[in-house]
Amino acid sequence: MEVLYELKDKLDMKDDEFKEAKEEIKRIDKILERENIVLNEQFKIGLYSHIISFIRRLKKGEKTIEIGNDIISQIKDYPLDIAKRIVVPIFEKYKTAPCFSEIILVAIHIQTAIYVKEGRDNNGRQDSCSDRR
C-alpha cells in the first residue's frame, strides 16, 4: 500500500477518493495474490495509477478510445480473465455498462507483469533485458 500513498500526493487525491481507491486496490491485490502474480513497485505504480484514473473517467462519464483487433489479438485468455475480474465490479459499482477496451487496457498491465516475471519482453518474446524492471 506504500505505493498507493505515494500516488495520493502525485495524483492530488482527496481523502474520499483515496479511501475509495484503496478499497479497490485491496480487492485487486487479493485477486493477483490468489493468481500468484507479484507486481514489483514499477508495475504497482502503473496499474494503481491506471485504476485511479479509470475510476475518475467513470465518474466523469469519459470513454477511452476503442482498441482495435491488432491489440486485442495479442492479449491471452488468462490475463484477459483476470482483467475482467478486476474491472467488471468497478463498472458495476459505478453503474456503467462494461467497456471491452477498458478491460483490454488492464489486461495489458497483467499480461506484461506475467511476461516480465517469466523473463519475456512486453510482447512475449524471450527478453535479454528482463532484469530492467
Add this chain to the structure above:
Amino acid sequence: MDGKIVVVIGDRLGKGQNVAKGVESAGAKAILIPGMAADMKLGDVMHENNADLGISFCGSGGAGALMAANKYGYKAKYGLRSIDQGLTALKEGAKVVGFGFMDSAELGRKLVEEYRKLYKKG
C-alpha cells in the same frame, strides 16, 4: 547524438508514430519504443539514450511518466490532455510528459519547438 534534442516516445498500444514524425519534422531525434506496453519502458529507454524528453501515452494519462519519474527521478507531469497542457508542463520543468492517447504530429512538433525555446538546444 549530433547535438540534437532526443525524444523518447512510449505508447501503451505501441502507437506514437505520428508523434515521432512531428518530433523529427522539428529537427529532433525520435526514439519510438516498439510494441504493446511500450510506455512501461519509457524511463529505461530515456536513461539508456540520455534523452532530453520523454512522452508517454496510455488510457490513464501517462502511467509510464510516473514509472519513469519513480525509477530515475525525472520530473514528470501526468494526466495531460492537450498540446497546451504539454507545453505548460515543459515550462514548469517537466522532463517526462504523460498524456491520454493522442498520436498527433502537431504534439511532437510543438513539444520540440518549446523545448528548444526553453533550453536553447538542438
